Amino acid sequence: MTQAINLDPAARAIKDIVTATRTGMEFPGPVVALEDASFHVKRGEFVSLIGPSGCGKSTLLRLVSGLIKPTAGHLNVFGELIAGPRAEIGMMFQKPTLLDWKSVFDNVLLPITLAGTVKKADRERALDLIHLVGLKGFEFSYPRQLSGGMQQRVALARLLNTGAELLLLDEPFGALDEFTRERLNLELLRIQSDLDATILFVTHNIQEAVFLADRVFVMTPRPGRLAATVNVPLPRPRTIEMTKSPEYNDLVFNIRDTLGGFI
Amino acid sequence: MSEQTIPLPAASASRTVPVWAQHLIVFVIFISIWELAVRNEWVSRLILPSPFAVIAAWWDLAIVKALIWKHFFVTLTEVVIGFLLGAGFGLLMAILSAMNMTFRRLISPYMVALQVTPRIAVAPIIVAWLGFNMEPKIAIAAIICFFPIFINSLTGLLQADDERLEMFESMRASRWQVFRHLQLPGAMPVIMAGFKTGISLALIGAIVGEFVSASVGIGVLIQRFSFQLLLPEAFACLIMLTVMGLLLYGTATFADRRVIFWKSDDLVTKSARKLRAKHAAMLASRADAKAE
Numbered sequence: 001m002t003q004a005i006n007l008d009p010a011a012r013a014i015k016d017i018v019t020a021t022r023t024g025m026e027f028p029g030p031v032v033a034l035e036d037a038s039f040h041v042k043r044g045e046f047v048s049l050i051g052p053s054g055c056g057k058s059t060l061l062r063l064v065s066g067l068i069k070p071t072a073g074h075l076n077v078f079g080e081l082i083a084g085p086r087a088e089i090g091m092m093f094q095k096p097t098l099l100d101w102k103s104v105f106d107n108v109l110l111p112i113t114l115a116g117t118v119k120k121a122d123r124e125r126a127l128d129l130i131h132l133v134g135l136k137g138f139e140f141s142y143p144r145q146l147s148g149g150m151q152q153r154v155a156l157a158r159l160l161n162t163g164a165e166l167l168l169l170d171e172p173f174g175a176l177d178e179f180t181r182e183r184l185n186l187e188l189l190r191i192q193s194d195l196d197a198t199i200l201f202v203t204h205n206i207q208e209a210v211f212l213a214d215r216v217f218v219m220t221p222r223p224g225r226l227a228a229t230v231n232v233p234l235p236r237p238r239t240i241e242m243t244k245s246p247e248y249n250d251l252v253f254n255i256r257d258t259l260g261g262f263i
Numbered sequence: 264m265s266e267q268t269i270p271l272p273a274a275s276a277s278r279t280v281p282v283w284a285q286h287l288i289v290f291v292i293f294i295s296i297w298e299l300a301v302r303n304e305w306v307s308r309l310i311l312p313s314p315f316a317v318i319a320a321w322w323d324l325a326i327v328k329a330l331i332w333k334h335f336f337v338t339l340t341e342v343v344i345g346f347l348l349g350a351g352f353g354l355l356m357a358i359l360s361a362m363n364m365t366f367r368r369l370i371s372p373y374m375v376a377l378q379v380t381p382r383i384a385v386a387p388i389i390v391a392w393l394g395f396n397m398e399p400k401i402a403i404a405a406i407i408c409f410f411p412i413f414i415n416s417l418t419g420l421l422q423a424d425d426e427r428l429e430m431f432e433s434m435r436a437s438r439w440q441v442f443r444h445l446q447l448p449g450a451m452p453v454i455m456a457g458f459k460t461g462i463s464l465a466l467i468g469a470i471v472g473e474f475v476s477a478s479v480g481i482g483v484l485i486q487r488f489s490f491q492l493l494l495p496e497a498f499a500c501l502i503m504l505t506v507m508g509l510l511l512y513g514t515a516t517f518a519d520r521r522v523i524f525w526k527s528d529d530l531v532t533k534s535a536r537k538l539r540a541k542h543a544a545m546l547a548s549r550a551d552a553k554a555e
Contacts, residue, residue: 067429114434
């Protein structure tokens, strides 16, 4: 399950954005949310984390984000032991978590507002990002005026405006309908290839996990473990037609088999 | 057949008679029954004055002698200043409690004590401390409206949901930024509801203060007229208090709607339109940049 990469540490620091070595997380109780997870995530890679609830996928994401600290093992992000949230890391949640009292524009500008003063170039970039996620015409609308899918697009634009290189997405489109989710997934892939971002994507939808990812981390619960790592050799850019291919369907069935006993 | 036709006239009537006219009809019926009750001596005139006697008394006090206004504005001033003090102090204590858990833990027994003690009971003590002018009434109004404002504000400030807090944390927001951009605006609906409760309580506080001891104020007039069994005059003063209450509550409701504009479809639409106009030049320039 661990892919040992024989590189010297300096080269690895450049290549690997995330390195986990027997990382574990135990919450008071005690509840073992994650046990003995070891993995690497390379620059520019898209990794899906999949598993039933309680498998520790959200815990793993929060560990990488620096919001919580592991109770066992090591976790290196950008070549350093993670000690707290970093500017290079951005997060997005299942709920849009927009500020209802700010317009789309001001919500997207929030990361800049928090970092310091907002300049003209920042405002223009915010508008460009709003257009990039397909919200032309809604730049100054308020969250109340938007559908759930549009609100998640705003959250995505805000995430991109953090300038983060490592994007952590926790079931970002899980609450949306099938059609909206499919469209947003395609847009996410397009944006990722434009920005060359590294993405960790939590989902409980196997098809979605395979469709998006270069690798799928399959996780199992009680205690949360990284059970398998599945490579997805489908070419990029990904298209909806690929979901009809035998390779794609084999991968989906393999993962379902691995998870079989736990679902 | 008749079963089907019965609801029709009622439905069409409610559609053709404007709402204000419906209210007027109810009001006229209410006043007529009151007048009839007094005229036919169903109730003694000494206990319940007739509506016309009340209007006559009000005309005399407000227009002919014009002596009620001085009292009206004294009471109004006491309420407004008392409310501002109580609201300011309540909000401040709530912010300190929300920001600092130790502070919250240490003051909480005193807050509970303050809540369970009938605050009206402190009125004579406050009068003993501060004398017979406006100060004790202001203080009583402030004390009475402080508590609901404090509790509402604290509840509101502590209710920010975990995901939004995590989002701010992941953007490395400072404590002050979390407060300024998330907690305070998020708490505004609950804080404003506290203000609305508080303004009505401040009016009660000022009147209680005037009952205990005062020479000016609507409370003083009501007490004096009641002692002299001049009930039409007392009722006229009561109506002035209703007017004052409506004025205060209306102002609070107006402010509430403006402050939490994001809860109203109309105001949000208006604000969005304003922002779009303000940034029109930048919007146009970005559209051009795309086209090139």
